[in-house]
Amino acid sequence: MKVILRNQGREVELAGRRRVKDLLAELGVLPETVLVIRGRDLLTIDEVIREDDVIELRPVISGGRA
């Protein structure tokens, strides 16, 4: 699978299928901090990502104190 880490400007290729929560743990990403996007769909943490999927991890944290 290809995982696009938006804002970090990098992509990661991983072999095999796995659940979203396992992918996030592997990449050290807290579920609360990203949307997991496949195409036009959002995935919950128990969804299984297939080997040929392209996944975007879109960060949700914005900031600066204003």
Add this chain to the structure above:
Amino acid sequence: MKCRKCGGRAVLELRRHNTAFCAGDFLDFFRHQTLETIRRWKMLSRDEPVLVAVSGGKDSLALWDVLLEAGYTTAGLYIDLGIFDYSRESKARCQAFAAGRDARLIVVSVAEEVGAGIPQVKDVTRRPTCSACGLSKRYIMNRAALDHGFGVVATGHNLDDEAATLLGSTLRWDESSLARQTPVLEVTHPKLARRIKPLFRLSERETAAYAFLRGIDYIVEECPFARGATSISHKEVLNRLEDVSPGSKASFLLGFLERARPRFQAGESVDLRECLRCGQTTTGEVCAFCKLADQVRRAAPRSAVPLGSAALEPTDPAPLRGLAADLSAASEIHAS
């Protein structure tokens, strides 16, 4: 995972509510939470026009979308901070959003108002960028509301924003900030618009999900000056807590508003007057925004800086020794 309401495939789990929703039911949940917050906190009456401060990001555009869908009379206010491509792209997002919904968008440029964009202001003041930026935004929001006949300004502050602000204030035991942190900043002077935060009970992830599912084209890229900001490190800490104990952020913030804030409010009293220069509210004689404009004007060659109305006002001969304190005071008065 299945949707709690319809049993269909869920697209988002909400661990703090121990639930999950499909796309349609999540959108309903989000709208209901927002409108119920407005009702319960008496933020807005149905026929009251509201100015929505939009940045091009997920939160403010999601808020504007909900208010428009619910039939409120709104206009958007985009403040052009002059932050290179980030501002150009965020402005384009706001303009496209407004055009697609036939909504009114008011655009105000910091460069025209203060004499320079935020990157130059940062260099001149040597203050944290977010501080000068926040001061400029609060000032412009309030003045634009009054200029265009709005008594209320709505901002897209979410649960994570508010919890992070609360954590920061608590770590410093900043009693003034704690006294003033509220989702409804009531009018305490005829020249102040009411400031409301209808998304304060919804998490950042929920506003992002709403924007995504509604097809809102928001700017995902972060403001370049926000990298390394303290508020972001506070959010990271809170997210770690949330991960091991879902609901921590909401409990921290809502518990504070309900039980702790009144104790800080008790000793708080601010004497507001009108700035001798621009007429906006201040605790001193000249407001922090006018002083900021003065500082920019003095630092930049006249030919290089497009001076705005604030900078063209007569300058205060007094040195700007108190600028830091004024920035801080203004931040508290209009604190988010």
